[in-house]
Amino acid sequence: MNECILVVDDDVEIVGAIAITLEREGYRCLKAYDGLQALDLCLDPAVKLILIDVMMPRLDGLSALMRIRKKRNLPVIVLSAKSEDSDKILGLSMGADDYVTKPFNPQELLARVKSQLRRYTQLGDVHAQERAGVLVNGRLAYDPESRQLTADGEPVRLTATETKIVELLMHHPGRVFPAEEIYRRVWGEETAYACENTVMVHIRRIREKVELNPKEPDYIKVVWGIGYKMERHEP
Numbered sequence: 001m002n003e004c005i006l007v008v009d010d011d012v013e014i015v016g017a018i019a020i021t022l023e024r025e026g027y028r029c030l031k032a033y034d035g036l037q038a039l040d041l042c043l044d045p046a047v048k049l050i051l052i053d054v055m056m057p058r059l060d061g062l063s064a065l066m067r068i069r070k071k072r073n074l075p076v077i078v079l080s081a082k083s084e085d086s087d088k089i090l091g092l093s094m095g096a097d098d099y100v101t102k103p104f105n106p107q108e109l110l111a112r113v114k115s116q117l118r119r120y121t122q123l124g125d126v127h128a129q130e131r132a133g134v135l136v137n138g139r140l141a142y143d144p145e146s147r148q149l150t151a152d153g154e155p156v157r158l159t160a161t162e163t164k165i166v167e168l169l170m171h172h173p174g175r176v177f178p179a180e181e182i183y184r185r186v187w188g189e190e191t192a193y194a195c196e197n198t199v200m201v202h203i204r205r206i207r208e209k210v211e212l213n214p215k216e217p218d219y220i221k222v223v224w225g226i227g228y229k230m231e232r233h234e235p
Helices: 012-024 035-041 061-071 085-093 106-121 126-131 160-171 179-187 195-210
Strands: 004-008 028-032 047-053 076-080 098-101 135-137 140-143 148-151 154-156 220-223 227-230
Touching (some): 004 012, 012 028, 035 047, 035 061, 047 106, 061 085, 076 106, 148 160, 160 227, 179 227
Parallel strands (some): 004 047, 047 076
Antiparallel strands (some): 220 227
């Protein structure tokens, strides 16, 4: 492994704790405590990913992120105590690849780090996959011919019913499907009693297999009162 990760936060204890978590997994860490230090250290070609806090002295994380994007094209995960959707959208629109809210579970953070590194170092040419007929949506790729779903390049083991649901949603990213329509298309039957619960259970199982945090899914989302959709993500 041995990829080098730059950890940036003005809280020395947080930087130390993150570094310990990463180093236990075999990563190397560089440490910075404000945005200006991050700008200097990000130029090191060994750095393959950056974890950066938002609220910092001298230069805040989002301002540093914009400058980093002019120098390096590498994955950046923003860390912030702010959990409002508007804050997440702002961070992502300014060039972040992912957004983690404090306080965070170290294992979830580690999973997100691994996810971003796989996307940038192992998946290869995403556009070539698209030309070959593979449906690509962010971390997920579905091959209709082999009926195989992968997440971060790793195969996901789905049941036949789960595969049909994934295929339906992957073919129509952004479209909201009522539970009744999913049931009709996947099970091949007209709406049955309590079909909403049946669909909900299968959606939950799929989330547990593909989402980094199933309780806060990035991909298969519920639209309250309407149904479910596959959120659209850039490759």
